[in-house]
Amino acid sequence: QQPVQSPQAVILREGEDAVINCSSSKALYSVHWYRQKHGEAPVFLMILLKGGEQKGHEKISASFNEKKQQSSLYLTASQLSYSGTYFCGTERTSGTYKYIFGTGTRLKVLA
Amino acid sequence: GAVVSQHPSWVICKSGTSVKIECRSLDFQATTMFWYRQFPKQSLMLMATSNEGSKATYEQGVEKDKFLINHASLTLSTLTVTSAHPEDSSFYICSAPLGGYTFGSGTRLTVV
Helix, strand or coil, X not given: XXXXXECCEEEEECCCCEEEEEECCCCCCCEEEEEECCXXXXXXXXXXXXXXXEEXXXXXXEEECCCCCEEEEEECCCCHHHCEEEEEEEEECCCCCEEEECCCXXXXXXC | CCEEEEECCEEEECXXXXXXXXXXXXXXXXXXXXXXXXXXXXXXXXXXXXXXXXXXXXXXXXXXXXXXEEEEECCEEEEEECCCCHHHCEXXXXXXXXXXXXXXXXXXXXXX
């Protein structure tokens, strides 16, 4: 089942912060975060593997809760270049191995 | 780093014709390749998983006879959209499970 992201869309002014959530009904083996610009391939941002993990680089960070059913992506002091659609991705290892994406969050940063 | 080369980047075809999309893994061997379809303003939906030397595994609702997947070698996986119709117009993208998942650049298919 596809992880559900919230919010579906968000509009920010430059310098504002945003939080994007990715939730699953079952524990995730891992969670990856991506940003996709229109018409382009997703760009990998980071991976979280352990429950309770937090990591980040520059002004983008993410967390993975202890139960590994929810991950959040934090964007601080947003820049125009942050605009795009954000996806979480995860592996499904029960049965056939597969890789699926969350429902997506469209982010628009305005000047 | 690992690169997946996807061709073509875009293609326009007439309704009823077939289109082949190729994904080549450069500098590494990909025993598995995931194929996704993305409609405007929607998420990437897994269509099928191709495995080198064996039959592809299709997701529920994806027509096997319409979307032919071949993974004949460790560096090449292909998706052929047969008898394409306007509703097949979409963004198709492949991904290999390597380095946090390596994506092709995507193919924009327009069926007219």
